[in-house]
Amino acid sequence: MLARSCMRSTRALNGLRNGAVNVPKRAASTSSNAAGDALFSRLNVATVASTSLAVGSIAWYYHLYGPVAFAATPAEEGLHATSYPWVHEQWFKTFDHQALRRGFQVYQEVCASCHSLSRIPYRTLVGSVLTVDEAKELAEANEYPGEPDEQGEIQMRPGKLADYIPAPYKNEEAARFANNGALPPDLSLIVKARHGGCNYIFSLLTGYPEEPPAGTQLAPGMNFNPYFPGTGIGMARVLYDGLVEYEDGTPASTSQMAKDVVEFLNWAAEPEMDERKKMGMKVIVVSATLWALSVWVKRYKWAYLKSRKLAYEPPAETKTRH
Numbered sequence: 001m002l003a004r005s006c007m008r009s010t011r012a013l014n015g016l017r018n019g020a021v022n023v024p025k026r027a028a029s030t031s032s033n034a035a036g037d038a039l040f041s042r043l044n045v046a047t048v049a050s051t052s053l054a055v056g057s058i059a060w061y062y063h064l065y066g067p068v069a070f071a072a073t074p075a076e077e078g079l080h081a082t083s084y085p086w087v088h089e090q091w092f093k094t095f096d097h098q099a100l101r102r103g104f105q106v107y108q109e110v111c112a113s114c115h116s117l118s119r120i121p122y123r124t125l126v127g128s129v130l131t132v133d134e135a136k137e138l139a140e141a142n143e144y145p146g147e148p149d150e151q152g153e154i155q156m157r158p159g160k161l162a163d164y165i166p167a168p169y170k171n172e173e174a175a176r177f178a179n180n181g182a183l184p185p186d187l188s189l190i191v192k193a194r195h196g197g198c199n200y201i202f203s204l205l206t207g208y209p210e211e212p213p214a215g216t217q218l219a220p221g222m223n224f225n226p227y228f229p230g231t232g233i234g235m236a237r238v239l240y241d242g243l244v245e246y247e248d249g250t251p252a253s254t255s256q257m258a259k260d261v262v263e264f265l266n267w268a269a270e271p272e273m274d275e276r277k278k279m280g281m282k283v284i285v286v287s288a289t290l291w292a293l294s295v296w297v298k299r300y301k302w303a304y305l306k307s308r309k310l311a312y313e314p315p316a317e318t319k320t321r322h
Contacts, residue, residue: 078226078227078228078229078230079203079207079226080196081199081200082203083199084199086263086266088263092277092281094273095128095263095266095273096263100128100264101130103265105244106239106244106257109243109244110239110244110257110261113168114175114178114235115184115186116165116167116188117186117188117268118165118167118186119189120165120271121163122135122136122161122162122165123135123162126161128271132161135161136160136161139161143157144157144158182234182235187268188268190269191262191269197266198262198263202258204233206258207225207226207227209226212224218231218232219232221234222234223237239254240254241253241254243257
């Protein structure tokens with residue numbers, strides 16, 4: 001079948017090149033070589049345009065999603081982080097809410113002195129990290145500008161659940177001044193904003209050596225960390241064994257604190273993950289049920305067509321001749 005189709009297409013193109021067009025006998029007198037040449041030219045233009053579009057699309061796709069060139073040395077891109085089996089990354093697993101509570105404690109006692117969490121309001125913590133009373137008490141411990149009074153003066157008010165977690169510094173200049181010119185990044189989306197995500201943050205927090213390797217040259221005020229691009233980072237090591245006393249009695253080792261705060265930061269970047277997975281399971285169940293029903297309906301509706309018998313009966317003239 002394919003060979004016959006190719007032969008027919010070749011014959012049609014040859015006919016067009018020679019200016020011959022197969023038309024009915026009644027219209028043969030009105031056809032001319034010009035019509036055949038015009039049709040052949042349009043076919044050539046369409047072929048060239050479609051080929052150019054296909055080649056351009058392939059080149060554009062390869063340019064965007066082609067092979068990635070990884071750095072050869074830690075000085076260029078940093079040491080590649082080890083991939084760890086995070087439970088919340090599995091399809092049917094949710095966040096460990098005890099780990100989220102411990103991670104928020106680590107953030108409050110260790111990270112909040114330099115890093116902000118500006119995209120997280122107190123109400124988001126309710127149900128996942130804190131209870132309602134705990135979140136209200138935490139919010140009321142801070143003051144926020146309220147509505148202006150009759151004289152136009154803005155009075156400070158206690159915080160409420162709708163307020164966002166305050167930053168440790170008033171502005172960017174104050175943050176740089178307090179950290180020798182380095183700007184501590186906001187941690188709201190840090191897991192999504194760094195290549196490697198949870199693995200990179202965990203490796204960075206636990207990757208500080210006791211002493212820099214021999215021959216390492218660091219700028220004044222910088223600390224060596226092989227996972228940071230350039231290996232020189234302004235943040236010193238902040239996690240040490242026993243630095244935090246967990247309320248649930250979990251031993252506060254360096255790796256445990258790093259794991260807990262990384263899970264909390266992953267939740268901060270994607271607090272809707274649990275609900276998204278629940279909705280995804282519902283969609284999968286409903287879609288599978290509807291697909292099974294559609295298959296059954298299709299087989300039921302088309303059964304009489306697929307089971308019918310086709311028989312050829314020659315015309316009556318042929319029967320009488322033979």
